[in-house]
Amino acid sequence: QVQLQESGPGLVKPSQTLSLTCTVSGGSIGSNYYSWIWIRQPAGKGLEWIGRIYNSGNTNYNPSLKSRVTISVDTSKNQFSLELTSVTAADTAVYYCARAAPGGYSIWYLDYWGQGTLVTVSS
Amino acid sequence: DIQMTQSPASLSASVGDRVTITCRASQSISRNLGWYQQKVGKAPKLLIYGASSLQRGIPSRFSGSGSGTDFTLTISSLQAEDFATYYCQQTDSSPWTFGQGTKVEI
Numbered sequence: 001q002v003q004l005q006e007s008g009p010g011l012v013k014p015s016q017t018l019s020l021t022c023t024v025s026g027g028s029i030g031s032n033y034y035s036w037i038w039i040r041q042p043a044g045k046g047l048e049w050i051g052r053i054y055n056s057g058n059t060n061y062n063p064s065l066k067s068r069v070t071i072s073v074d075t076s077k078n079q080f081s082l083e084l085t086s087v088t089a090a091d092t093a094v095y096y097c098a099r100a101a102p103g104g105y106s107i108w109y110l111d112y113w114g115q116g117t118l119v120t121v122s123s
Numbered sequence: 124d125i126q127m128t129q130s131p132a133s134l135s136a137s138v139g140d141r142v143t144i145t146c147r148a149s150q151s152i153s154r155n156l157g158w159y160q161q162k163v164g165k166a167p168k169l170l171i172y173g174a175s176s177l178q179r180g181i182p183s184r185f186s187g188s189g190s191g192t193d194f195t196l197t198i199s200s201l202q203a204e205d206f207a208t209y210y211c212q213q214t215d216s217s218p219w220t221f222g223q224g225t226k227v228e229i
Binding site: 047051052061064096098105 | 124153154155157159165166167168169172173176178210212214215216217218219220221222223224
């Protein structure tokens with residue numbers, strides 16, 4: 001059974017960098033078949049896709065965050081990570097990592113999710 | 124970005140009711156759409172992918188239909204455990220975008 005677990009600081013000061021790691025167990029992050037996703041959700045609001053990475057290191061980012069986001073992968077540790085720079089209160093949210101599996105053509109689906117971790121941006 | 128618009132934003136229903144949620148894309152996304160269920164304090168859970176394919180382990184009372192710009196999630200007979208918020212998501216083009224959610228309440 002594949003499991004994902006987010007980890008990182010729950011409190012980040014404004015203007016600093018938010019750093020989170022997602023550890024994958026029960027499956028290899030090195031598989032060429034999947035991509036690995038970060039999504040966030042402010043309290044009481046909807047879901048925002050942040051970006052994704054393949055084990056090759058290729059990435060896609062949400063243009064709304066692209067200038068501040070970096071997603072990286074460490075296949076030796078079976079982890080992938082998120083860095084978000086110059087954070088403000090608007091970046092306060094629950095951050096989820098997830099696995100995206102292909103279903104043919106442009107069909108992808110998020111079949112495994114981490115439990116989510118709350119990151120608060122506050123001084 | 125492709126905009127995903129769900130309706131209604133919320134609905135009230137009873138156990139046993141047939142419930143339908145719609146999702147409209149701002150441009151054609153073929154069948155590149157998934158539906159997710161989220162309960163309070165939990166991560167979203169995949170229900171349907173490819174517009175109509177039922178994820179393993181999901182009860183058959185859930186079904187999806189549509190293609191192009193208009194999609195539907197149907198719960199044929201609502202159960203107590205189905206009270207949650209439902210999201211559609213397109214994967215046709217980056218950034219993958221979600222609808223704003225539909226809250227199904229008692």
